[in-house]
Amino acid sequence: MSPRRSYDQYCSAARALDAVGDRWTLLIVRELLGGPRRYTDLHADLPGVSTDVLASRLKDMERDGLATRRRLPPPGAAYVYELTGRGRELLPVLLALGSWGAPELAERRPTDAVRAHWFALPLLRALRERGETGEGLVEVGLEEGEFHLYVGADEDVTDATDVRDVRDVRDAEDVTAAKDREAGGAREAGQGGRPVYGEGRAPREPDARLVLDTGTCTALARGELTVPDAVRAGRIDVSGDSALAKALRAG
Amino acid sequence: MSPRRSYDQYCSAARALDAVGDRWTLLIVRELLGGPRRYTDLHADLPGVSTDVLASRLKDMERDGLATRRRLPPPGAAYVYELTGRGRELLPVLLALGSWGAPELAERRPTDAVRAHWFALPLLRALRERGETGEGLVEVGLEEGEFHLYVGADEDVTDATDVRDVRDVRDAEDVTAAKDREAGGAREAGQGGRPVYGEGRAPREPDARLVLDTGTCTALARGELTVPDAVRAGRIDVSGDSALAKALRAG
DNA sequence: CGGCATCCGTGACGATACTG
DNA sequence: CAGTATCGTCACGGATGCCG
Numbered sequence: 001m002s003p004r005r006s007y008d009q010y011c012s013a014a015r016a017l018d019a020v021g022d023r024w025t026l027l028i029v030r031e032l033l034g035g036p037r038r039y040t041d042l043h044a045d046l047p048g049v050s051t052d053v054l055a056s057r058l059k060d061m062e063r064d065g066l067a068t069r070r071r072l073p074p075p076g077a078a079y080v081y082e083l084t085g086r087g088r089e090l091l092p093v094l095l096a097l098g099s100w101g102a103p104e105l106a107e108r109r110p111t112d113a114v115r116a117h118w119f120a121l122p123l124l125r126a127l128r129e130r131g132e133t134g135e136g137l138v139e140v141g142l143e144e145g146e147f148h149l150y151v152g153a154d155e156d157v158t159d160a161t162d163v164r165d166v167r168d169v170r171d172a173e174d175v176t177a178a179k180d181r182e183a184g185g186a187r188e189a190g191q192g193g194r195p196v197y198g199e200g201r202a203p204r205e206p207d208a209r210l211v212l213d214t215g216t217c218t219a220l221a222r223g224e225l226t227v228p229d230a231v232r233a234g235r236i237d238v239s240g241d242s243a244l245a246k247a248l249r250a251g
Numbered sequence: 252m253s254p255r256r257s258y259d260q261y262c263s264a265a266r267a268l269d270a271v272g273d274r275w276t277l278l279i280v281r282e283l284l285g286g287p288r289r290y291t292d293l294h295a296d297l298p299g300v301s302t303d304v305l306a307s308r309l310k311d312m313e314r315d316g317l318a319t320r321r322r323l324p325p326p327g328a329a330y331v332y333e334l335t336g337r338g339r340e341l342l343p344v345l346l347a348l349g350s351w352g353a354p355e356l357a358e359r360r361p362t363d364a365v366r367a368h369w370f371a372l373p374l375l376r377a378l379r380e381r382g383e384t385g386e387g388l389v390e391v392g393l394e395e396g397e398f399h400l401y402v403g404a405d406e407d408v409t410d411a412t413d414v415r416d417v418r419d420v421r422d423a424e425d426v427t428a429a430k431d432r433e434a435g436g437a438r439e440a441g442q443g444g445r446p447v448y449g450e451g452r453a454p455r456e457p458d459a460r461l462v463l464d465t466g467t468c469t470a471l472a473r474g475e476l477t478v479p480d481a482v483r484a485g486r487i488d489v490s491g492d493s494a495l496a497k498a499l500r501a502g
Numbered sequence: 503c504g505g506c507a508t509c510c511g512t513g514a515c516g517a518t519a520c521t522g
Numbered sequence: 523c524a525g526t527a528t529c530g531t532c533a534c535g536g537a538t539g540c541c542g
Contacts, residue, residue: 005513005514005534007278007299008298008299008360008362008363008364009278009298009363009364009365009369010356010359010360010363010364010365010369011281011349011352011366011369012348012349012350012351012352012353012355012356012373012472013277013278013281013345013348013349013352013372014278014352014369015352015353015355015356016348016349016351016352016355017277017278017348017352018352018355019352019355021272021274021277022514023272023514023515026264026268026272027258027260027264027265027268030262030264038523038524039523039524039525040523040524040525043524047259047260048258048259048516049516050515050516050517050518051516051517051518051524051525051526052515052516052525052526052527053514053515053516054525055524055525055526056514078523078524079523079524089351090351092347092350092351093344093347093348093351094264095347096343096344096346096347097263097264097267097268097344098262098263098264098267099263099343100263100267100340100341100343100344101262101263101264101265101266101267101268101269101270102263102266104263104266104267104269104270105261105263105266108261109259109261111259112259112260112261113259113260113261114260114261115262118260118261118262118265121264122263221263256532256533273533274533274534275534289504289505290504290505290506291503291504291505294505299535300534300535301534301535301536301537302505302506302507302535302536302537303506303507303508303534303535304533304534304535305506306505306506306507307533329504329505330504330505
């Protein structure tokens with residue numbers, strides 16, 4: 001157990017870094033924004049992290065109210081880690097970081113690991129940026145693999161005015177339930193849910209399906225290209241009959 | 252010095268953390284967003300950082316294009332560190348982190364250090380959030396000290412040809428930068444200056460002056476209170492005759 | 503005196519091995 | 523599968539010293 005090394009500064013940014021400034025922590029959050037994950041899955045998608053550091057970070061995140069550990073009901077009974085509402089509120093931080101770091105994707109080093117869903121957050125930002133493209137489930141196909149996005153599924157999360165009493169968050173047994181209650185969205189109460197994206201194909205028929213290559217994806221992430229531009233240039237293939245798909249094709 | 256430990260992931264957030272994920276780096280950026288600072292000033296406002304780590308981070312930041320080191324002409328010849336344009340683009344990251352960490356300011360530990368200008372970024376966000384309050388130089392008085400904000404001074408970093416902002420920056424720079432005329436000319440105009448805030452009183456007559464207490468300031472930072480609400484509740488004293496001051500008083 | 507560089511003790515980190 | 527144990531290494535924090 002870490003005695004919690006702190007900057008000891010009465011500054012909100014320093015306080016944030018006390019909680020998420022340790023190595024690997026924000027990348028674990030990036031993974032968990034895609035929904036519940038098992039320890040082994042996290043370890044597989046975070047190449048380079050050692051097993052003890054991963055276990056230690058997950059414990060710290062539990063202690064700090066960022067994540068919870070839950071046992072899945074059989075069959076397939078296993079432990080999964082899942083973000084709390086407080087943890088999911090880190091999405092704007094990861095979006096800002098990703099936006100800032102996007103130019104560095106120009107260089108792709110041979111030592112770089114790649115996962116398809118690492119493009120999920122940048123692409124989500126690109127889809128949002130284009131005004132209100134609408135809401136819905138978007139399935140994305142890349143060379144590296146597939147993932148899906150819940151566009152417009154996190155309305156209040158980006159709005160920081162929504163954060164309040166986190167003092168009792170530590171004591172609360174079910175943080176996510178409390179958050180979901182006040183969020184009003186009230187999906188499954190007691191379920192941590194509402195991931196921002198997911199790995200693999202969409203769990204149901206998506207409202208739209210996009211197929212694009214990695215280069216187009218990084219161009220979108222870097223803001224060099226907008227989604228409608230890429231569609232018009234034929235660099236994104238949009239399929240689907242929903243209003244969302246039509247809006248994406250129309251630009 | 253450092254062989255640059257990297258996550259080796261083809262992911263924009265991971266790339267960002269390669270550059271700014273090390274301990275102290277983002278807090279150094281927070282300090283430098285207030286304009287050029289000397290080594291000793293940084294060391295004084297980052298209590299807990301060791302001298303070698305600070306020097307090492309500053310070197311890394313230079314190498315990575317986040318900051319530059321510049322020699323001031325005599326008298327008072329000293330080195331100052333200053334953010335590059337790329338470095339200043341980290342402002343959204345610090346705002347997002349500060350927004351997320353604001354609830355933690357509820358607890359003020361006796362070991363916490365405090366500096367008045369640590370409230371500058373949260374307050375800037377609060378002033379911005381209220382639609383377009385306008386632009387201008389705002390002086391702020393707190394119990395802990397004073398600082399000033401350049402509201403609306405960071406519209407678009409890519410727009411380096413904005414003459415008005417450049418003039419404001421000239422005025423904004425400390426005694427130190429005033430002597431930098433000849434050296435700074437050829438540098439990309441927008442690259443160096445344009446701090447987001449500054450320590451101490453405003454360098455010229457501010458467009459508005461706000462006096463408030465720390466509790467009000469943290470409430471603003473946490474989003475529990477809006478600027479107009481606080482003004483109406485008498486928790487902020489707004490003085491000044493400019494349009495900005497009048498707009499702030501009006502709500 | 504400001505601006506680091508050096509040295510040193512401690513803790514964090516990364517790789518591997520091992521266990522319920 | 524989900525971690526714990528062990529160990530070598532490196533980064534960090536504190537102090538001190540050097541040098542202009």
